[in-house]
Structure formats: structure tokens, C-alpha cells
Amino acid sequence: xxxxxxxxxxxxxxxxxxxxxxxxxxxxxxxxxxxxxxxxxxxxxxxxxxxxxxxxxxxxxxxxxxxxxxxxxxxxxxxxxxxx
Amino acid sequence: xxxxxxxxxxxxxxxxxxxxxxxxxxxxxxxxxxxxxxxxxxxxxxxxxxxxxxxxxxxxxxxxxxxxxxxxxxxxxxxxxxxxxxxxxxxxxxxxxxxxxxxxxxxxxxxxxxxxxxxxxxxxxxxxxxxxxxxxxxxxxxxxxxxxxxxxxxxxxxxxxxxxxxxxxxxxxxxxxxxxxxxxxxxxxxxxxxxxxxxxxxxxxxxxxxxxxxxxxxxxxxxxxxxxxxxxxxxxxxxxxxxxxxxxxxxxxxxxxxxxxxxxxxxxxxxxxxxxxxxxxxxxxxxxxxxxxxxxxxxxxxxxxxxxxxxxxxxxxxxxxxxxxxxxxxxxxxxxxxxxxxxxxxxxxxxxxxxxxxxxxxxxxxxxxxxxxxxxxxxxxxxxxxxxxxxxxxxxxxxxxxxxxxxxxxxxxxxxxxxxxxxxxxxxxxxxxxxxxxxxxxxxxxxxxxxxxxxxxxxxxxxxxxxxxxxxxxxxxxxxxxxxxxxxxxxxxxxxxxxxxxxxxxxxxxxxxxxxxxxxxxxxxxxxxxxxxxxxxxxxxxxxxxxxxxxxxxxxxxxxxxxxxxxxxxxxxxxx
Numbered sequence: 252x253x254x255x256x257x258x259x260x261x262x263x264x265x266x267x268x269x270x271x272x273x274x275x276x277x278x279x280x281x282x283x284x285x286x287x288x289x290x291x292x293x294x295x296x297x298x299x300x301x302x303x304x305x306x307x308x309x310x311x312x313x314x315x316x317x318x319x320x321x322x323x324x325x326x327x328x329x330x331x332x333x334x335x
Numbered sequence: 336x337x338x339x340x341x342x343x344x345x346x347x348x349x350x351x352x353x354x355x356x357x358x359x360x361x362x363x364x365x366x367x368x369x370x371x372x373x374x375x376x377x378x379x380x381x382x383x384x385x386x387x388x389x390x391x392x393x394x395x396x397x398x399x400x401x402x403x404x405x406x407x408x409x410x411x412x413x414x415x416x417x418x419x420x421x422x423x424x425x426x427x428x429x430x431x432x433x434x435x436x437x438x439x440x441x442x443x444x445x446x447x448x449x450x451x452x453x454x455x456x457x458x459x460x461x462x463x464x465x466x467x468x469x470x471x472x473x474x475x476x477x478x479x480x481x482x483x484x485x486x487x488x489x490x491x492x493x494x495x496x497x498x499x500x501x502x503x504x505x506x507x508x509x510x511x512x513x514x515x516x517x518x519x520x521x522x523x524x525x526x527x528x529x530x531x532x533x534x535x536x537x538x539x540x541x542x543x544x545x546x547x548x549x550x551x552x553x554x555x556x557x558x559x560x561x562x563x564x565x566x567x568x569x570x571x572x573x574x575x576x577x578x579x580x581x582x583x584x585x586x587x588x589x590x591x592x593x594x595x596x597x598x599x600x601x602x603x604x605x606x607x608x609x610x611x612x613x614x615x616x617x618x619x620x621x622x623x624x625x626x627x628x629x630x631x632x633x634x635x636x637x638x639x640x641x642x643x644x645x646x647x648x649x650x651x652x653x654x655x656x657x658x659x660x661x662x663x664x665x666x667x668x669x670x671x672x673x674x675x676x677x678x679x680x681x682x683x684x685x686x687x688x689x690x691x692x693x694x695x696x697x698x699x700x701x702x703x704x705x706x707x708x709x710x711x712x713x714x715x716x717x718x719x720x721x722x723x724x725x726x727x728x729x730x731x732x733x734x735x736x737x738x739x740x741x742x743x744x745x746x747x748x749x750x751x752x753x754x755x756x757x758x759x760x761x762x763x764x765x766x767x768x769x770x771x772x773x774x775x776x777x778x779x780x781x782x783x784x785x786x787x788x789x790x791x792x793x794x795x796x797x798x799x800x801x802x803x804x805x806x807x808x809x810x811x812x813x814x815x816x817x818x819x820x821x822x823x824x825x826x827x828x829x830x831x832x833x834x835x836x837x838x839x840x841x842x843x844x845x846x847x848x849x850x851x852x853x854x855x856x857x858x859x860x861x862x863x864x865x866x867x868x869x870x871x872x873x874x875x876x877x878x879x880x881x882x883x884x885x886x887x888x889x890x891x892x893x894x895x896x897x898x899x900x901x902x903x904x905x906x907x908x909x910x911x
Binding site: 257260261264268271272275279280283284285287291295296297298299302303305306307309310311313314316317318320321324325328332333334335 | 411416418419422423426427429430433434435438552553555556557558566567568569584590593594597598619621624625627628631632635638639642897900901902903904905
């Protein structure tokens, strides 16, 4: 039983990691590098969007991603009784 | 009010610098005495009970070096869009740290990175390779920091660089030897406050001056304050192309190289031992995750301001000097010219400063570092703000140097002496060994600071590339791939590290050839700075292939991996 719940917990963790790291990749390597020229055609205030993602936006998303992960994992820990 | 402003401006930059540096240094020393270490656990991991906020602040200060504080904004202001490799590269790694490394390493609960590698791969060879990599990475990095301390001292206090290095050595020696990780942690908390204040104050002033918006992150996307309605970035793009540079928001590196450098810096960040070890100092897994988030938030405050400073400074510089008469340049220009950081040669003898992209007609060479150091003067800010930048630069350099020295001393006293040479050493003697090792490390670092080896310029790239190519795959596979065994991990680390070193020596230092090979010879068009990502990939491949042909790890190691994956039952960092 204990063994099994550890497995389910780990699977769920991997699932979260997959989602969050996909976003991590999309905002930095995607929006900031690979698709920056397309995004640069869009302008918000003085910022070309691709440039903004590379020098501002990606970093804001990074911070949010970590705090989302903290929340998700705290909930998951509680559900499986791993929160001491 | 008026009188106090008058009084504030009466004191010169020099006096202000002495006052601010004096106050901050006494603060650091005071903290070190108050928080000195009494046990090896205090010394290595600060007793393991640091709060997530304090650890986040300490991690941020530990992480942001003299390079982040002094050089980064300047590098970006000359690189334009390409500067994003540093911005994303040096922050994105924290996502990897928080999600893939910190929680599990905290659960593992020992003192150092080689501890993890040695136990997970049940082998002294693996531990030795890890110790070697940790020392290599930390020494290359710390030499640059000591040099940074010397440079800041020499520029602001008018002592020579070597005297500056020695003063820096003595200060770091005092609080690292006395306080160990515990002393370092609390001084770093203070240093974070000093450095972020020192970075933000001039940025806010200048942002308001140029755009009317006091928030730099928004200011550099706003219109100019002169009422013309032109966006600042459009203006800078225009100025840049007029002078023959590529458009500021476009950059000039190839896409694959930008991709590779960003990846190498991200992964390198996550693999740096002095950053990883900070997550051993908190109470449990939950706190480890949280403090990674806080650390990144605190880092991002500076990292999102830096590109704004870069744009302000670049625009200011071009407007102040381009096509202006040399005889009428402002005083700061002459001052920095005397330090050799700005050089002007009037090639066509017309008395005007031609600042152009074309190397043959360009008459002005400006060092990267000027952009942060001289920015307050260029923007005509008060003397105390200028002095503040000196105190901030020193805080940044000292905090990083101290963190690195601790990794070096722990590698020697714990990983080498306690775990390999003399396992029966008593706790008291291990603590003495740790202190002696940090004294030794400071002396070596100081020596390199005074006699910088020729490869100092390559140092940062090398340190990150090595961290990416050596530790990162071994740790990730150790946590996420239960089947990974010692043969695979050791082979991977060796192949990754050696490939990285060879590529660096060939394409960055040029030691294999008469002249430095041309860019066109780079593998896949990837620069030495970005090669860490290739070496890392190679490490992963070699590890997995070798693992397939060698026996499974023993059962107790597989059980240990199961245990690391579950956050509960951490207890304190175990003294084993």
C-alpha cells in the first residue's frame, strides 16, 4: 500500500514537471529565441514582443512557475501524507 | 531639508565611498562575530535550520557576482538583444534547480555535491571525480571574483588593484573562516540588501529622468520624457543603425548560438556547487522548494532592471559623446579616460568624437564596466548615489567569493580528508581542517586575483560549461533514473568534462594552434560559451549507453533513490 502510493505520488510529480517545464521551454527558447522574429512584429508600448520575452517576460514566468510548483507540491504532499 | 541637501552634496564622492564602504564592512564583520560556527554542521550547512527567506536572500547574493552587478548591464548595452542569453540563462536555471534538484538533494540530506555523487554511485572514483570538478569550477570562478574586488577598490578608493585584492582577502578570510556557512549566510543576507539597493537607486533615478516613469522595467518601453512621443527603444534602434551598429532589439549572434549559450548557462547554473549547497541549509524539502522561488524572485528584481539600465546608459552615452567636440566633453569622460576604461583617438583630426561600428573609423572605445560604474555620473546623480554603487559592487563580489571559498574548503576537509583520506578524524579536527582549508583557499584565490592567469576572460564561460558538462547529468540521472549505475555516471562525467575542456582550450584559448581558430570552424556554429550544452548532451548519451552494458546498481542504492523521491522524514542534515 505504502509502496503503491509512493509510485502514484511520483507519477503525479513527473506529470507536473512535464507541464511546467514545457511552459519554461516555450517562454524562453520558444518566444524569446525561436519565434522572436515573428513575435517582434507585434508591439506592446515600446516593446517588440519577442525582444520583451527575451529580456523581461521569460524571467517573470520563471518566477511564477516555481511558486506554482511549490503550491502544487505542498498540496500533493498533504494528500499523500508526506508533509510531516 | 534644503540645508541637508546642500550638506549631502558638499561631501565628495571619495568621502562618501569611504563612509559607505566603512559602514557596510563593519556590518559584515559584526554579523560574522555574532554568528560564528561551533560545529562542522554549522560550518558546512549553517546547522540546517535557515529560514526560506534568509536562504533565498543569501542564495541571491551568493549567485549575483561582481559580473552580474558591474558587467552585465554593460555587456547587454553593447550586445542589445543578444544580452538575453545572460538574462534568461542565469535565471532559467533556477527553475531547473527548484523542480529537478533542490528538493531531492535536501531530502538526501548531506553536506556537499560530491557527497551525493559518491553515495548515489557507491564509488570513491565517482566521489573523486566530483571533488575534482567542484574544485575546478570553484577556483576558476573565485579568481574572477577576487579580481573584481580589486578593481572596485582601485576605481573608487584610488588604491592599486593588488592592495584592493588583499583588503578583500582579509575581509572574506575573517568571516568565512570564523563563521563558515552560518556566518556567510547571514552576511549574504546583509549583502543582498546593500547590493539591490545600490543597483536600484540609480536605475530608478535615471528611468524617471529619461522617461518620466520611475519603474525601470516599464520605463525602457515608454516614450521619452522630452515630449517628442518617440519610444525610447525606437530611438535607440535608430541611433544604433545610424552609427552602423545592428539594430539594438535585433542583435547579431546566430539563433543556434543564442540557443546553445542560453542552455549552457541555465544548466550550468543548476549545476554550480556553491548554489546547490545553499539548499542543504534549510529545514526540509518544502523549505528548499520555497527558498528557490524566493531566491529567483530576488534575483529577477536585478535581472529585469539590468536590460533597462543597459538601454538608458547606451542612449545616454551616444547622445553625450557622439559627434561632440572632444574639448567640451563632461568631466566624467576625462576621469574614466585616465583609468583607461575609455579611450579616444582622433583619427581624422577633426576634434570631434566619432563613435561608429566600423573599426577603422571608430575613435572611441568604451569598456563594458563603465555602463554601471559611470552611469550615475553620466546621468548627473548626487555623490552619495555614485558611492553607493561602489559599496554594492563590493557586496556582490565578496558574497560570491565567500560562497565559493566555502565549497572549496568543504571539498577539501569533508570530501577529501573525512571521506577518503582519514575517515576516523574527529569532529573537532575536521572543523580545524575546514578552517585551514578555507585559509588556504583564500590565499590561492588572492594569488590568482593578483596574478590573473591569461584565461580569466574565459573563466565564466568555462565555469558554467564545466558545471553543465560534469554535475548536471549525473545528478539528474541519479534522481530520475533508478537504473543509472556508477560505470555510466563516471564515464559520462569524464567524457563531458574533458570534451568541454578541450573545446575551450582549442576555440577560446587557442593553445592548440598558432592563432585562435576562426568562428567558421566552430562545431555546429556553437561558440565556446555555448558548448557546455553540447558537452552536457554528450555526457547524458555516454552515461546511458555505458549503463546499458554494465550491471544494475545494488539494491540498497535503488532503495535510496526511492527514499529521496519522497519529501517526508527529512530530519536534519545528517552528520554521518
